Amino acid sequence: MINDIDMKHLRRCVELARIALSEGNPPFGSILVAANGDVLREDYNRSSSGDLTRHPEFALARWAAENMPLEERGKATVYTSGEHCSMCAAAHGWVGLGRIVYISSSTQLAGWMAELGVPPSKVRRLSIQDVIRDTIVDGPVEELSDDIRQLHVQRHRPDHK
Known part of the structure; x- marks a missing residue:
């Protein structure tokens, strides 16, 4: 279930997506x-460099693997603007991160891309x-999905207002 703290972090994800x-x-x-509520790291997509693996979820998984004990990783939450892609979900699972909360689903994104x-x-x-498997996943969060869309x-469509 999504609570006010989740919404605060998800709104920051929208800001990072804008950046x-x-x-x-x-x-x-x-x-x-x-687990204690501290924001450990934040990131945004950086794939315009030509490296299409530069997704924020992947970067956070790599950072967690290098900087957090496994037990702490399992209690941490990743908040994100869009549901993890296959690569990022696998990285999340391999490093043992905990809960995932996302705003828009991969199904929503596919629909939006088709429309565009x-x-x-x-x-x-x-x-x-x-x-x-064995990961708590919450999303999509309809209240913010239109912001992401x-x-x-x-x-x-840069000319679209």
């Missing part, structure tokens, strides 16, 4: 939060649960 877009990247942003005439990704869009519209 990503302003720098020419796809609009995705994510936060890693410890964007060709499908070469990587299949799978739900997180189709990639990893609008960022994708801006990216693919």
